[in-house]
Amino acid sequence: MDWRDEGVLLSVRRHGESAAIIEVFTPGHGRHAGVVRGGTGRRMAPVLQPGAQLDLNWRARLEDHIGTYTVEPLRGRAAEALGDAVALAGLSAVCSLLAFCLPEREPHPRLYERSVALLDALGAVGWEYGYLRWELALLDEMGFGLDLSRCAVTGATEGLAHVSPRTGRAVTRAGAGDWVDRLLPLPDSLRGDAGAGRRDVAEGLAVTGHFLSSHLAPALGDKPLPPARQRLIDRLARQG
Numbered sequence: 001m002d003w004r005d006e007g008v009l010l011s012v013r014r015h016g017e018s019a020a021i022i023e024v025f026t027p028g029h030g031r032h033a034g035v036v037r038g039g040t041g042r043r044m045a046p047v048l049q050p051g052a053q054l055d056l057n058w059r060a061r062l063e064d065h066i067g068t069y070t071v072e073p074l075r076g077r078a079a080e081a082l083g084d085a086v087a088l089a090g091l092s093a094v095c096s097l098l099a100f101c102l103p104e105r106e107p108h109p110r111l112y113e114r115s116v117a118l119l120d121a122l123g124a125v126g127w128e129y130g131y132l133r134w135e136l137a138l139l140d141e142m143g144f145g146l147d148l149s150r151c152a153v154t155g156a157t158e159g160l161a162h163v164s165p166r167t168g169r170a171v172t173r174a175g176a177g178d179w180v181d182r183l184l185p186l187p188d189s190l191r192g193d194a195g196a197g198r199r200d201v202a203e204g205l206a207v208t209g210h211f212l213s214s215h216l217a218p219a220l221g222d223k224p225l226p227p228a229r230q231r232l233i234d235r236l237a238r239q240g
Helices: 085-101 109-121 127-141 173-182 198-219 227-239
Strands: 002-015 019-026 030-036 053-059 068-075 160-163 170-172
Touching: 002 030, 002 085, 002 109, 019 053, 019 068, 019 109, 085 109, 085 127, 085 227, 109 127, 127 198, 160 173, 170 173, 198 227
Parallel strands: 030 068
Antiparallel strands: 002 019, 002 053, 019 030, 053 068, 160 170
């Protein structure tokens, strides 16, 4: 069994004396693990950094075996982000959430394209807003998407001000009624305002974080969200 694909490196862990087990996200094979012989050695260790874009060849005797990778570097994003602590935190959050959420060996080509586009944009003006939109896409891809197009109570498309923490649907001020204190705020960044600042993006991440932790995580066995996401939010808050 063998295949060749391109992918993003999500995680690396030592295996034996000099090998490494890596997890990658590819368009054709989803989140897929394998062994890289010599992966912790002097030549390969600088290549195998989370966020790296890799050319991959996977081979195994049987399809359900972990198999081995041979890899060639295409782009090393961690080195590019070293001068920007917030961008580096964003890279870590993306890789950690993908490793946390994605089912093993299940392709998600649309999410892959969005993830690569975001990783390539880290550090550029407005990338924080792109990260928020990526979390929305991640929730949607995992089956927990938010519907912010119209009010769940009145059907109105104007005056949307809240989000139901249970259904993920938008609600107007008029539609909220006596339930207003139980609803989440709907910040401009979640309404599609690409010019939203970091503070508004942080408010949007509080909303997506609710659905990641209270809806998606329980469906995955109630595991806690990766700490890398909170580190990103903390850095955004300090620089907001």
